[in-house]
Every structure is written in structure tokens, then in C-alpha cells.
Amino acid sequence: MGRMNAYISLALAVVLLTVAVPVNAGDACASPIPFAEAERAYNAQDYARAMELALPLAEAGNADAQYLVGRMYEKGQGVKKDKAKILTWYRRAAEGGNAKAQYKVGAGYAMGFTGLEQNNEKAKKWIRMSAEQGYDRAQKILAYAYQRGMYGFPKDEEKAQYWFREAEKKTIK
Numbered sequence: 001m002g003r004m005n006a007y008i009s010l011a012l013a014v015v016l017l018t019v020a021v022p023v024n025a026g027d028a029c030a031s032p033i034p035f036a037e038a039e040r041a042y043n044a045q046d047y048a049r050a051m052e053l054a055l056p057l058a059e060a061g062n063a064d065a066q067y068l069v070g071r072m073y074e075k076g077q078g079v080k081k082d083k084a085k086i087l088t089w090y091r092r093a094a095e096g097g098n099a100k101a102q103y104k105v106g107a108g109y110a111m112g113f114t115g116l117e118q119n120n121e122k123a124k125k126w127i128r129m130s131a132e133q134g135y136d137r138a139q140k141i142l143a144y145a146y147q148r149g150m151y152g153f154p155k156d157e158e159k160a161q162y163w164f165r166e167a168e169k170k171t172i173k
Contacts, residue, residue, distance in 0.1 A: 047078025
């Protein structure tokens with residue numbers, strides 16, 4: 001009977017651990033700290049706590065945390081502004097699929113800022129990726145780019161109007 005209780009206790013512990021450990025969608029690494037806690041700290045303007053929570057998640061590959069860390073370095077929130085770290089974290093987040101980071105990287109290439117050389121081909125790639133994921137700011141930039149023939153996009157009023165309509169839907173805020 002004692003051995004049976006030990007097996008049941010072990011099985012229950014395994015089940016509880018599997019359910020209790022949150023995993024962020026798209027995150028290859030499970031973490032006991034959900035990204036939502038870092039985001040709450042950031043929104044409460046507790047930047048030191050937000051960085052403390054977000055940095056380990058970012059280092060583990062969480063694209064949302066990588067974007068947040070990049071943003072904090074860009075804005076000087078809880079850390080000293082650092083162009084190299086901004087670019088590092090935004091690139092990692094963009095490569096991990098974060099639409100806002102893709103927009104930031106694309107805008108950096110389009111306008112030649114945040115430590116990036118102006119490069120229309122790379123700008124087009126990242127802005128389009130972000131827009132296709134529903135980020136309204138990227139959609140608006142893409143619409144203007146098609147409307148005016150900017151950043152290597154050809155003038156195309158039909159595509160411009162399409163992206164303006166998509167931006168109005170505000171899929172990602």
C-alpha cells in the first residue's frame with residue numbers, strides 16, 4: 001500500500017508540474033515566469049522589474065520578451081539607451097516572428113537609423129513580414145510606400161489602398 005501511494009504521489013507531482021509551468025506560444029523554452037508578468041511590470045512603469053523578468057525570457061528565445069528588452073534599451077527605460085543592444089534585441093525578436101520588431105528593423109533599414117545602413121531590400125522584407133502579420137503601423141508604412149514609390153516599393157495605388165484598408169482593421173496594436 002505504501003509503494004502504491006508513492007507511485008500515485010509521483011504521478012500527481014508530474015501532472016501538476018506539467019500543468020503549472022507556463023509556456024509562451026512560439027517559445028521553444030519553458031519558463032516558470034510568464035511573459036505577462038514582465039509586461040505587467042512594464043505597463044506599471046516598473047522598468048527595473050520588467051527588465052529583471054524579461055531578460056531571462058529574451059535570452060531563452062522568447063520573441064515578445066526580446067522585443068520588450070529592445071524597446072527598453074531604445075527608450076532608456078530602466079536601462080541606459082544603447083544602440084547596439086536595441087538592434088541586437090529587435091533583430092532577435094524579428095527573426096523570432098515578433099511583428100513589432102519586424103517593423104522596427106524594417107523601418108531602421110528604410111530610414112537608416114538604429115545603427116542600420118539604409119537598405120531598401122531589407123526594409124521591404126521586414127516591413128512586408130510585419131504587415132502580413134497584421135501590425136497596423138507596418139501596414140500604413142507599406143501603404144504609403146506603395147502610394148509614393150518609397151523604400152524600393154514600386155508605385156501601386158491598388159496595393160496602397162489594400163494596405164490602408166488592412167491597417168484600418170488594426171489587427172495588432
